[in-house]
Amino acid sequence: MNICFVISAIENEPVGTSVVLMKKAYERGHTVYVMGVGDFVFHHDAPMSLRCKKVKKNLDYTSVTEFWTQVQEDSSKPKVITSKDLDVLFLRNNPTEEADDRQWAEHSGIAFARMIQQEGVLVLNDAFAMSHAFIDKLYFEELPSVIKPDSIVTRNMDDLIKFWEEVGKKMVLKPLEGSGGQNVYLIGKDKKNLNQIFETLSSQGYVIAQEFLPEVSKGDVRVILMNGKVLEEDGEKAVIRRVNSDKDEFRSNLALGAKAEKTKYTKAMQRIVDITAPKLIKDGLFFVGLDIVEDKLIEINVLSPGGLDYCEAIGLPDFTTTVIKAIERKMEYKKLYHNTLENKVLATMD
Known part of the structure; x- marks a missing residue:
């Protein structure tokens, strides 16, 4: 399949979840493109165009860092493709992390993705669902109060x-x-x-x-969902405890110095997933992160959930094979049903 990952900007993207997913898609033999959120081109008489960097065949690397460095440093001229050349568009830019001088970038990725979705490309997460959940903390408030503070x-x-x-x-x-x-x-x-x-x-x-929630002193747990279920590979679940070593710091974000640890998946977490999943599935949200403290969901990330890049270091699988295989199945369903399945249905189809 031809898959394009949309990130904020190629030159500034760190090695994270987007890159490890990109690497796995490449290793499974797919044609992989990557583009910045500012690289869409629209003309009313033509399919949507995308100015992308195509990941070269036969890269020689031994780590995800080497893989991404080679992609970033590739000096080849960007390739302009259209929606007709594409099977999957994976939106991975995080609008909430854009700088003040890039306010144009906050909504543009999702807006152009809606148009590409209407041209028949599978968009993950569903672009209309992403529009609805753009303020993810407000989307969070639509969930039942019993699982929230x-x-x-x-x-x-x-x-x-x-x-x-x-x-x-x-x-x-x-x-x-x-x-x-x-x-x-x-x-x-x-x-x-x-x-x-x-x-x-x-x-x-x-x-x-x-x-x-006083229990936050023990950190929080990121639970990664795919198709409304906890992401799982080799019998292990994508559940990561995030703990800050500074006892005076109540935030547990990895970007702020918290450490990732392996942890157990509890009945309380499963209850939160069971209550949250029907809405995520209905809305077409394929890949989602839940942040949980004890028996309460404190945040939901639908725009660009991360965490997969920490998994191997704490003794978990990297989970990327399972994610890419799921996308492959969606493309098979799309073909078998002759493109009649709605994007939001296909997006969360197991």
């Missing part, structure tokens, strides 16, 4: 004070749009710097406050 979304300080009192005068504040643990604050009984923090966050948009 108490929360409020507002831009009003009085609302926050009232909520803070209701949850025992300890809450977590974060921007409604954002990721990677950036601009996340713990507000305790002294309300230290609350006014300043609120002004900073509300200047960026809506603010979400969640009740503080």
Whole structure:
């Protein structure tokens, strides 16, 4: 199959989940393209065009870092293909991590992907579902309250004070749009710097406050789902505990220095997955990350979930074979059903 990975920018992309998936697709003999989110070309009288870097055949590497370095350093002229040349478009850019001078990049990947999807290319995750879940913390609020901590979304300080009192005068504040643990604050009984923090966050948009879960001191667990089920390979599940060695740091993001550890998959986690999965499947969200503390889901990542690049280091499979095989099956179903299956149905078909 011909598969194209959309990332923020080729020259700046670190070795992460997108790259390990790309490498596996390449090793399974597929034609792999990679492009930045700024490399779509639209003309109203022609199929959508994509200015891509085609991963060369016969690369010589011994690690994922060497693989990606060779792709990045390839000086070949970008290849312009159209949607007619493509089987799968895998959206892997994270709009919430774009810099202020790249606001144009936040919505453009999903917007162009919707058009490509309508031209018959399999888009993962479903582009219309991604549009709906673009503010993933608000999408999170659509899930049943029984699996979530108490929360409020507002831009009003009085609302926050009232909520803070209701949850025992300890809450977590974060921007409604954002990721990677950036601009996340713990507000305790002294309300230290609350006014300043609120002004900073509300200047960026809506603010979400969640009740503080004391169990977060033990870290949180990233559970990676595919087709609404926990990603599994060789009898192991893609479940990663993230623990920060700094006892004063309540955030457990790997990007902020937390360490990945192997952990058990619990009944509480399974219950959260069971309750969350029907909506993910209905919406066409193929590849999703759930962040769980004990028996509560604290965040959902549908835009560009990561974690696969840490798996082998903690004694888990890399899980990429299972992911790419799942995409291969989707292409087989697409052919067998003569392109009659809706993208969102195919996206989560097992």
